[in-house]
Amino acid sequence: MNRRNAALAATAATLAGAAALADFRSPMEVDVAQLAAEIEAGDDHISALDLGERIMKGDGDIRVLDLRTEAEFGEFHIPGARLISIAALAKETLPRDATIALYSEGGAHAAQAWVLLRLRGYRKAVVLREGVYEWVSRVVEPRLAADATAAERTEFERAAVLSRYFGGVPRTGVGRSELRTGYWTDAAQARPDARSIRRRGC
Amino acid sequence: MTAPLTETGALGSTGELVAAPLIGMAFGWCLERPGLGYAPKLAGQFYLSDLTVYKVMFSALLTAMLGAFWLDRMGLLNLSLVSMPETYVLPQALGGVLFGAGFLVAGLCPGTSCVAAASGRLDGFCVIGGMLGGVALFHAVFPWVQRFYESTALGSVTFAEMLNVSRGMGIALVTLVALGGFAIAGRIEKARS
Numbered sequence: 197m198n199r200r201n202a203a204l205a206a207t208a209a210t211l212a213g214a215a216a217l218a219d220f221r222s223p224m225e226v227d228v229a230q231l232a233a234e235i236e237a238g239d240d241h242i243s244a245l246d247l248g249e250r251i252m253k254g255d256g257d258i259r260v261l262d263l264r265t266e267a268e269f270g271e272f273h274i275p276g277a278r279l280i281s282i283a284a285l286a287k288e289t290l291p292r293d294a295t296i297a298l299y300s301e302g303g304a305h306a307a308q309a310w311v312l313l314r315l316r317g318y319r320k321a322v323v324l325r326e327g328v329y330e331w332v333s334r335v336v337e338p339r340l341a342a343d344a345t346a347a348e349r350t351e352f353e354r355a356a357v358l359s360r361y362f363g364g365v366p367r368t369g370v371g372r373s374e375l376r377t378g379y380w381t382d383a384a385q386a387r388p389d390a391r392s393i394r395r396r397g398c
Numbered sequence: 399m400t401a402p403l404t405e406t407g408a409l410g411s412t413g414e415l416v417a418a419p420l421i422g423m424a425f426g427w428c429l430e431r432p433g434l435g436y437a438p439k440l441a442g443q444f445y446l447s448d449l450t451v452y453k454v455m456f457s458a459l460l461t462a463m464l465g466a467f468w469l470d471r472m473g474l475l476n477l478s479l480v481s482m483p484e485t486y487v488l489p490q491a492l493g494g495v496l497f498g499a500g501f502l503v504a505g506l507c508p509g510t511s512c513v514a515a516a517s518g519r520l521d522g523f524c525v526i527g528g529m530l531g532g533v534a535l536f537h538a539v540f541p542w543v544q545r546f547y548e549s550t551a552l553g554s555v556t557f558a559e560m561l562n563v564s565r566g567m568g569i570a571l572v573t574l575v576a577l578g579g580f581a582i583a584g585r586i587e588k589a590r591s
Binding site (some may be wrong): 201205208209211212213215216217218219220289290291292293317 | 460464467468471481482484551552553554555559564565566567569570572573574576577580
């Protein structure tokens with residue numbers, strides 16, 4: 197081995213040794229602070245409108261997973277979604293580069309699945325925060341109040357396009373009390389029963 | 399090869415069109431310099447008489463691996479933007495065997511066949527023709543082999559993830575194997591010359 201090759205080998209060995217020391221965390225270990233920061237920043241969820249637009253555009257980089265029961269899935273599910281149980285998700289091989297959108301009846305089950313996927317190293321998992329309720333109320337049956345603000349009209353126009361695409365019925369001119377609320381609204385109204393809404397879905 | 403310049407849009411579409419042939423030519427030049435456009439030299443790999451291919455390829459791998467890791471650590475490269483191909487164990491193992499057989503028969507691989515053709519070697523043109531023919535044939539029979547093609551999928555898994563060690567430890571292991579391999583390759587070449 198000549199001197200130049202020896203110097204190159206020593207450089208590579210030094211850089212590799214330093215890499216092992218700098219990054220000693222096992223892939224199964226999770227940076228809890230990073231997870232907390234993602235949740236705090238809202239990076240852990242996707243809105244129903246964003247999800248709907250990606251499905252409508254035929255985005256091949258998104259996988260939608262439904263964590264409810266088989267009966268609930270059979271009754272109604274987000275177009276393109278695949279039914280999967282938490283137990284199956286623990287072993288399932290999913291594309292690492294794809295956005296994996298998780299939803300359940302409410303949000304708890306999907307949030308648990310999100311943690312599970314993050315533990316398994318899937319960095320692009322997201323949760324539909326209010327699950328099926330959010331999908332139905334914001335995408336399938338969006339409503340616009342008679343006294344809607346400009347911002348509400350803008351969002352409704354966006355939702356109406358999706359609603360028609362997914363076979364829903366956008367409604368205009370409804371009273372404030374008929375508007376559905378969630379984390380996306382400021383109104384402190386009681387949440388309607390998601391189950392009754394879901395059964396009227398597409 | 400242009401990642402992450404393409405992913406970040408740093409070059410713009412015109413810049414990418416200019417960069418692609420320049421990078422391609424630089425790659426070809428790097429292959430030509432150690433003589434990898436010459437089929438007998440490449441075939442020597444399989445007879446353990448000339449291990450230049452192993453040394454060149456593993457040197458490139460080490461450079462890219464260490465460079466990408468440290469650039470990412472320094473915040474100059476976002477590795478999450480770099481696309482990683484998915485692993486399909488059996489189809490890729492079979493593909494590897496077919497690729498190796500073609501490599502042995504032709505004495506050239508896809509990159510070096512372009513280098514050979516650019517140097518005016520007839521065998522380079524023949525290999526490129528065979529390669530394009532193979533691509534067309536694969537396209538024609540794809541519906542029949544699709545099931546096998548998509549079987550035994552592992553997703554975009556890395557070597558370190560498979561071993562359940564940190565990325566840094568995975569890098570150290572690959573480097574160790576490569577440096578050990580260089581030393582062994584040197585001895586084999588010396589013994590055979």
